[in-house]
Amino acid sequence: MIDAYTGAGVRAAEQPLLDAGHGDILMRRAALGLSRVCETHLRRANRKGLLSGTTTVILVGSGNNGGDGLWAGSFLRRAGVMVTAILTGSTAHPQGLKALRALGGSVVRLEGQGSATDPNTAPDASIAGFHALDRGQALSTMTSAHLVLDAMLGTGAWGGLRGEAAALVEDFNAIRRESATGPRIVACDVVSGVNADSGEAPEPVLKAHATVTFGAAKVAHVVAPGEQLTGHLTVIPIGIEDRLEHPSVYRLEAQDILAAWPRPTATDTKYTRGVLGVVAGTPSYPGAAIMSTNAAVQTGAGMIRFLGDASTRGMVLAQSPEVVCSDDQPWDVHVQAWLAGPGVADDESQAARVQAVVEAQEPAVLDAGALTAAAQSVADGRLGAHKILTPHAGELEQVYEWLKGFGVTDDAPDRTRIEAAPVHWAREAARLTGATVLLKGATTIIASPGSEEQDQVCLSIGQASPWLATAGSGDTLAGILGAVVAHVAEHPEALRRLGEWARGDGRWAAAAALGAGVHALASRVDGEGPVPPTVLAANVRRVLRTKGQ
Ligand SMILES: NC(=O)C1=CN([C@@H]2O[C@H](COP(=O)(O)OP(=O)(O)OC[C@H]3O[C@@H](n4cnc5c(N)ncnc54)[C@H](OP(=O)(O)O)[C@@H]3O)[C@@H](O)[C@H]2O)[C@@H](O)CC1
Numbered sequence: 001m002i003d004a005y006t007g008a009g010v011r012a013a014e015q016p017l018l019d020a021g022h023g024d025i026l027m028r029r030a031a032l033g034l035s036r037v038c039e040t041h042l043r044r045a046n047r048k049g050l051l052s053g054t055t056t057v058i059l060v061g062s063g064n065n066g067g068d069g070l071w072a073g074s075f076l077r078r079a080g081v082m083v084t085a086i087l088t089g090s091t092a093h094p095q096g097l098k099a100l101r102a103l104g105g106s107v108v109r110l111e112g113q114g115s116a117t118d119p120n121t122a123p124d125a126s127i128a129g130f131h132a133l134d135r136g137q138a139l140s141t142m143t144s145a146h147l148v149l150d151a152m153l154g155t156g157a158w159g160g161l162r163g164e165a166a167a168l169v170e171d172f173n174a175i176r177r178e179s180a181t182g183p184r185i186v187a188c189d190v191v192s193g194v195n196a197d198s199g200e201a202p203e204p205v206l207k208a209h210a211t212v213t214f215g216a217a218k219v220a221h222v223v224a225p226g227e228q229l230t231g232h233l234t235v236i237p238i239g240i241e242d243r244l245e246h247p248s249v250y251r252l253e254a255q256d257i258l259a260a261w262p263r264p265t266a267t268d269t270k271y272t273r274g275v276l277g278v279v280a281g282t283p284s285y286p287g288a289a290i291m292s293t294n295a296a297v298q299t300g301a302g303m304i305r306f307l308g309d310a311s312t313r314g315m316v317l318a319q320s321p322e323v324v325c326s327d328d329q330p331w332d333v334h335v336q337a338w339l340a341g342p343g344v345a346d347d348e349s350q351a352a353r354v355q356a357v358v359e360a361q362e363p364a365v366l367d368a369g370a371l372t373a374a375a376q377s378v379a380d381g382r383l384g385a386h387k388i389l390t391p392h393a394g395e396l397e398q399v400y401e402w403l404k405g406f407g408v409t410d411d412a413p414d415r416t417r418i419e420a421a422p423v424h425w426a427r428e429a430a431r432l433t434g435a436t437v438l439l440k441g442a443t444t445i446i447a448s449p450g451s452e453e454q455d456q457v458c459l460s461i462g463q464a465s466p467w468l469a470t471a472g473s474g475d476t477l478a479g480i481l482g483a484v485v486a487h488v489a490e491h492p493e494a495l496r497r498l499g500e501w502a503r504g505d506g507r508w509a510a511a512a513a514l515g516a517g518v519h520a521l522a523s524r525v526d527g528e529g530p531v532p533p534t535v536l537a538a539n540v541r542r543v544l545r546t547k548g549q
């Protein structure tokens with residue numbers, strides 16, 4: 001599990017050490033770790049695996065992030081690397097600058113670059129004497145290097161890159177799009193311009209092959225869009241780790257997912273495993289019912305009760321004879337949890353069943369066609385953490401429109417804004433609806449609503465293949481989620497090994513995260529390639545059969 005923190009969370013842990021005058025030591029530890037990672041990349045760039053003869057360009061901002069870059073440059077110089085620092089701010093970290101120059105690193109500044117607050121600010125006296133490169137010269141220095149270290153902006157930055165530094169990155173990216181070769185890019189702490197706390201990434205950004213961060217991962221490393229720009233993440237311990245308190249986001253990795261996945265014991269029966277009721281599909285859209293029930297079967301649900309019309313029931317049974325089908329109403333059947341909504345559109349009887357599920361006491365996964373009913377019900381009160389909404393960004397936009405319509409919020413983001421800051425909007429939606437929200441995307445975000453008893457829990461799941469972007473993989477996810485939620489409904493303590501946060505209301509977020517995690521793992525069972533939903537569902541069995549505990 002990766003515990004990811006906000007910049008403020010890390011600063012709070014650092015503060016006592018900074019107060020005690022250990023700031024320089026922290027920076028040098030950070031920079032040493034950073035230089036080691038750069039060395040690994042540089043050795044790969046040299047046919048003989050040597051460092052001498054390799055070149056590094058460091059883009060150096062005005063703050064401590066730039067200081068880390070300059071110190072790392074001094075360590076690389078010691079190892080025989082040719083280092084050029086291009087200063088992109090109106091000033092530069094004095095000790096770092098001195099250290100790099102003492103070891104023969106060259107330092108130049110980017111012409112026309114001022115401070116963030118005032119782009120017209122002239123370079124201050126301490127750097128004014130350095131030779132100035134215009135953008136074209138800086139660009140060719142960058143493109144001819146083996147490695148570019150991005151140390152312009154870290155956790156102290158606000159907004160994206162600006163001015164000449166932004167134009168330089170834009171020009172560099174244009175060249176990069178045209179050419180398969182070019183320098184390795186390593187980011188110091190976070191990719192410059194990416195908001196460390198939210199993962200927002202205003203253009204332009206220098207997409208990294210690797211990022212080296214200090215003390216702990218930051219939120220931007222585990223949520224989109226920051227995660228997709230981070231590359232391989234290395235966390236360098238700098239001596240603050242024991243002082244870190246509350247992570248902002250938990251990232252569950254494969255081993256966490258498999259170890260925590262609830263498995264039946266000898267005393268279980270099909271009922272204690274959890275019976276899942278499914279309201280999905282209509283005569284016009286039967287596929288969603290087939291795929292979601294099949295996925296729940298492959299996930300090992302104790303029992304599945306499907307409610308729907310005769311023709312859809314026939315198709316569900318043809319695919320999965322294990323499913324018990326009827327045209328009952330939700331209040332007629334006894335289940336531990338519900339899954340409602342996949343493929344439910346323009347059908348009065350299924351819409352009525354969905355409404356009954358939204359109003360039912362039992363936990364429920366509310367997907368696709370159930371999201372509107374769920375959002376509308378917020379007008380009558382909060383849904384409860386045991387109701388799990390599973391929108392993609394477009395569906396979350398619609399949920400927000402309903403919430404705005406009911407006066408629950410003034411700010412209804414559109415899809416673009418949601419995709420720019422998914423962790424923020426998933427958290428906000430959970431808080432406003434009182435439900436657990438699972439926001440789908442390249443990174444899946446899960447947020448609990450939070451309560452007086454328990455802080456909001458936020459999780460992220462990566463590892464999913466982009467081949468999942470195909471119609472029906474969401475229906476498969478819904479079936480997997482239904483199965484695990486039904487189990488957790490019967491075994492409230494089943495997920496406690498994940499942490500204290502996975503108890504109480506947090507258990508629904510934990511269950512949803514495990515479901516999304518298994519779905520992601522199933523997408524890569526046979527490596528990278530197409531995973532049609534039927535294959536994806538079958539892969540779930542293979543994922544769960546691997547040794548995980
Ligand atoms: N704390 C510690 O002990 C440790 C911290 N560590 C390191 O410190 C980093 C945080 O350092 P930080 O706080 O100095 O912030 P940082 O990100 O370098 O930027 C600040 C300056 O940049 C500027 N600026 C801002 N926005 C801008 C923009 N959009 N576009 C252009 N410029 C912009 C603005 O200055 P201005 O140009 O306005 O004068 C501002 O003052 C952290 O990420 C980690 O690498 C490690 O050494 C481990 C120990």
Ligand SMILES: Nc1ncnc2c1ncn2[C@@H]1O[C@H](COP(=O)(O)OP(=O)(O)O)[C@@H](O)[C@H]1O
Pocket residue numbers: 368392440441442443444464465466467468469470471472473474475476477519
């Ligand atoms: N680029 C991507 N990378 C990884 N996973 C993705 C990507 N795009 C979509 N997914 C995943 O695929 C699934 C698609 O769900 P959804 O859009 O509801 O599909 P449908 O309703 O057609 O079944 C979600 O689990 C989502 O997280």
